[in-house]
Amino acid sequence: MRQYIIRRLLQVLPIVFLVATTVFFLFKLIPGDPATVFAGEQASPATIARVRERLGLDQPVIVQYWRYLQRLVKGDLGTSFINGMEVIDLVKARFPNTIRLAFISTILSAFFGVSIGMISALKRETIVDYLLTVVALLGISIPIFWLGLMLIYVLSVQLSILPIAGASSWKNYIMPVCTLSAVSVASILRITRSSILEVISEDFVRLARAKGLKETRVVFRHVLPNALIPVVTVVGLQFGYMLGGSIITETIFSWPGMGRMLVVAVNQRDVMVVQGVLIVFATSFVLVNLIVDIVYALIDPKISYS
Amino acid sequence: MGDLLSVHDLETRFRTREGIVHAVNGVSFQLKKGETLGIVGESGCGKSVSVLSMLRLIPTPPGRIVAGRVMYQGKDMLKMTDDGIRHIRGSKISMVFQDPMTSLNPVMKIGQQVSEPLVVHEGLGRKQAFDRAAEILELVKIPNAKDRLNDYPHQFSGGMRQRVVIAMGLICNPQILIADEPTTALDVTIQAQITELIKKIRDELGMAIIWITHDLGVVAGLADRVVVMYGGLIIEEAPTKMLYDNPSHPYTIGLMESLPRMDKTRARRLTSIEGIPPVLMENPRYCPFAPRCKFVVSRCRHERPQLLPIGEDGHHVACWLDPHTGRENE
Numbered sequence: 357m358r359q360y361i362i363r364r365l366l367q368v369l370p371i372v373f374l375v376a377t378t379v380f381f382l383f384k385l386i387p388g389d390p391a392t393v394f395a396g397e398q399a400s401p402a403t404i405a406r407v408r409e410r411l412g413l414d415q416p417v418i419v420q421y422w423r424y425l426q427r428l429v430k431g432d433l434g435t436s437f438i439n440g441m442e443v444i445d446l447v448k449a450r451f452p453n454t455i456r457l458a459f460i461s462t463i464l465s466a467f468f469g470v471s472i473g474m475i476s477a478l479k480r481e482t483i484v485d486y487l488l489t490v491v492a493l494l495g496i497s498i499p500i501f502w503l504g505l506m507l508i509y510v511l512s513v514q515l516s517i518l519p520i521a522g523a524s525s526w527k528n529y530i531m532p533v534c535t536l537s538a539v540s541v542a543s544i545l546r547i548t549r550s551s552i553l554e555v556i557s558e559d560f561v562r563l564a565r566a567k568g569l570k571e572t573r574v575v576f577r578h579v580l581p582n583a584l585i586p587v588v589t590v591v592g593l594q595f596g597y598m599l600g601g602s603i604i605t606e607t608i609f610s611w612p613g614m615g616r617m618l619v620v621a622v623n624q625r626d627v628m629v630v631q632g633v634l635i636v637f638a639t640s641f642v643l644v645n646l647i648v649d650i651v652y653a654l655i656d657p658k659i660s661y662s
Numbered sequence: 663m664g665d666l667l668s669v670h671d672l673e674t675r676f677r678t679r680e681g682i683v684h685a686v687n688g689v690s691f692q693l694k695k696g697e698t699l700g701i702v703g704e705s706g707c708g709k710s711v712s713v714l715s716m717l718r719l720i721p722t723p724p725g726r727i728v729a730g731r732v733m734y735q736g737k738d739m740l741k742m743t744d745d746g747i748r749h750i751r752g753s754k755i756s757m758v759f760q761d762p763m764t765s766l767n768p769v770m771k772i773g774q775q776v777s778e779p780l781v782v783h784e785g786l787g788r789k790q791a792f793d794r795a796a797e798i799l800e801l802v803k804i805p806n807a808k809d810r811l812n813d814y815p816h817q818f819s820g821g822m823r824q825r826v827v828i829a830m831g832l833i834c835n836p837q838i839l840i841a842d843e844p845t846t847a848l849d850v851t852i853q854a855q856i857t858e859l860i861k862k863i864r865d866e867l868g869m870a871i872i873w874i875t876h877d878l879g880v881v882a883g884l885a886d887r888v889v890v891m892y893g894g895l896i897i898e899e900a901p902t903k904m905l906y907d908n909p910s911h912p913y914t915i916g917l918m919e920s921l922p923r924m925d926k927t928r929a930r931r932l933t934s935i936e937g938i939p940p941v942l943m944e945n946p947r948y949c950p951f952a953p954r955c956k957f958v959v960s961r962c963r964h965e966r967p968q969l970l971p972i973g974e975d976g977h978h979v980a981c982w983l984d985p986h987t988g989r990e991n992e
Contacts, residue, residue: 481723557721559759559760560764560765560766562759563757563765563766563830564767564778565719565751566717566719566752566756567752567756567778567830568748568750568751568752568753568779568782568783569748569778570782581767581769581770582768585769655769656769657769658814658816
């Protein structure tokens with residue numbers, strides 16, 4: 357098992373390298389001069405030239421790339437052009453907020469998605485099932501930004517029961533979590549429902565009933581452990597998407613996380629921050645996938661670690 | 663009466679997109695203590711549905727048991743509470759299904775699966791239940807049974823898995839084992855091993871068996887009595903030897919003629935029964951075999967024959983005709 361994890365971790369390295377490379381060259385392709393942004397629109401050509409030299413932008417691209425990689429290996433993501441702070445420190449300050457939001461949303465979507473999906477499957481083709489299917493469809497089709505704005509309008513503006521923005525108390529979490537979870541709950545619900553329906557018609561479930569087991573035991577010991585295997589993948593992916601989805605949600609609710617920081621940095625053309633955030637997002641996504649694979653190996657005995 | 667189990671006028675229907683399918687249309691049979699009863703018929707003749715209905719294992723919906731009684735120990739299993747029937751399933755009457763590759767839960771250890779009926783019905787602790795599981799796995803000839811309790815189903819071959827499923831059925835010492843085509847999905851050599859194994863265990867434990875198959879050859883060496891089903895009905899019933907020596911329903915005769923026989927010296931061609939078995943969208947008011955029967959007379963298409971005794975002891979046939987003489991039955 358340990359060997360498996362180590363091997364999978366090593367496989368992460370080339371992916372991160374590719375991401376870093378892509379991000380670097382992507383920014384070289386974008387028109388506009390970072391030195392001008394850094395020095396300010398009003399700066400004289402001499403100042404801009406000095407800034408360019410200090411940032412190493414006067415060097416050939418390949419040299420810049422090499423220095424960038426060297427810095428990355430040391431965990432240095434560069435300095436913000438706008439406020440001169442280390443990008444890594446900005447990330448350290450903001451990332452926990454994003455993770456916390458995504459984590460709470462994932463846990464809640466998994467809980468509600470699985471339990472509602474289970475009810476839907478066990479009550480299949482009844483009015484309950486149809487209603488839940490419609491709700492799931494709504495969850496998938498409603499745009500995040502619209503849902504977020506509607507929540508703010510109703511709960512904060514009209515009813516004044518929840519704070520509009522910020523992250524100071526638990527009340528601040530309610531609307532962002534709802535917004536971020538809507539799509540996930542719906543997707544997890546759908547996959548749980550179809551997965552349970554597939555498993556429930558298997559022979560071993562019929563045999564479990566023929567063994568004289570109570571229906572609850574049949575469902576929780578025989579149906580769910582099998583049905584949840586594909587659900588684990590979806591939950592993991594949803595967590596990954598939530599890191600990205602936080603961009604919209606955090607902007608709507610002024611959440612002090614990485615998503616909002618990214619939007620602000622893009623607007624300010626703060627190349628270093630954007631670069632850093634992208635690398636951190638991509639790496640987290642890869643790591644989440646790795647964790648899903650490991651969990652997979654733990655719950656499905658057919659997957660061996662070797 | 664001396665019957666361990668008796669089924670009376672069992673009727674089961676399924677709701678489908680095309681309409682109501684009448685899968686079982688009034689089946690009655692009895693099983694004595696320690697007896698082996700073969701139920702024979704083509705796919706879709708209602709043999710599996712009959713036994714699943716007995717234990718109320720028909721998925722409802724779409725299935726529904728609309729009539730009948732299944733008497734076991736003086737009680738009608740179809741009228742029992744859910745708890746009542748659960749105490750019988752797996753403990754007094756257990757089942758083995760056709761496909762060993764799908765009959766085991768892929769994410770549960772063999773030991774847990776085999777011992778589960780003990781835990782549920784007899785409240786045994788994990789350790790004791792596992793010990794018994796190891797014993798029963800040895801009985802069904804799983805090598806190194808004790809070491810394999812913690813293995814998962816995918817670590818077993820098809821034949822070995824079927825042994826595990828059989829062990830699971832036997833662990834509570836049931837009075838009746840229902841085997842629904844337990845050898846159909848296996849290689850011929852493994853088929854023979856499994857059949858022999860069940861025979862041996864039956865003789866050791868003295869349980870009754872209901873053996874469902876479409877293979878007359880398997881039943882010949884195993885069953886005391888055979889019931890032949892067609893179109894959701896029993897069309898012939900007889901002690902095994904009598905049925906093979908003197909099949910009396912045109913369908914049974916057709917089945918026998920499609921079977922190679924080692925005990926008949928005269929060389930003959932194997933024949934097939936023309937046509938396909940019916941999908942019954944209504945309870946047949948006439949003989950369901952009439953469209954395929956080569957002895958058919960006009961009465962067959964208008965009236966359904968009852969299962970009635972003919973001549974010899976225990977031989978019953980549902981046919982308007984005596985195919986040996988060509989005369990109509992009384």
